[in-house]
Amino acid sequence: MNFLQDKSKISLSKRLKFTAAAVRDGSRAADVGCDHGYLSAHLILSGKCPLIYATDISEKSLKKAKRLFVEKGIEEKVVACLADGLDGISPDSVDDVVIAGLGGDSIFGIVSRHSWLKDSDKHLVLVPSSRHAKLRRYLYKEGFAILSETAVWDKRRAYTVMSAKYEGNEKITTTIFEEFGKILSSDGDNKEYITVVKRRYDRVLREIGKADKIDVNIVKRAREILTYIENLEV
Secondary structure: OOOOOOOOOOOOOHHHHHHHHHOOOOOOEEEEOOOOOHHHHHHHHOOOOOOEEEEEOOHHHHHHHHHHHHHOOOOOOEEEEEOOOOOOOOHHHOOEEEEEOOOHHHHHHHHHOOHHHOOOOOEEEEEOOOOHHHHHHHHHHOOEEEEEEEEEEEOOEEEEEEEEEEOOOOOOOOHHHHHHOOOOOOOOHHHHHHHHHHHHHHHHHHHHHHOOOOOHHHHHHHHHHHHHHHHHOO
């Protein structure tokens, strides 16, 4: 049996595999909320990125990430930063910004704090675990556009991997776009994502049915979304 570990390989979760695929080849990337450093290490070891800024607000997680970088012999190609989001990262030092596994509210907070992301040369890879609709609405209100989006069902949670960039003009979003973005079919993991949305709005209508006062706008939104899903034949 061969007990030698292949230092050039990192085992990624399904979510992180799709996240890595969305990063541009040759880009210097920031891995925000890097956790234990698996994505950062993969991007370097695969040759996709020449330099990574790996940030995390948790000192414990960052220490684990640093150990991984040393173990893989890539510590000179990864700048590990104890930071909240992109705090302390120079705008000129990165081309791609990855924010994966946080809720849409948290991602919204990070993006909104850094006006230098409003640059068409910057590429955002955003992977919300919740509040997808709110994040899409914010991005479009602030002049960003989602270029592509892939649904990923991983460990019983629905994620979407969004590739986005700044285009400069505020865009009005529809209810359907806010909920589904670029997810236009019920194939593969899209079905799981759509099912999560359906269950949420089924629950909304049930709860409203028990309420003393009915919010007409919420009912209208829920029915529009559920009709759209029904037409997709999920």
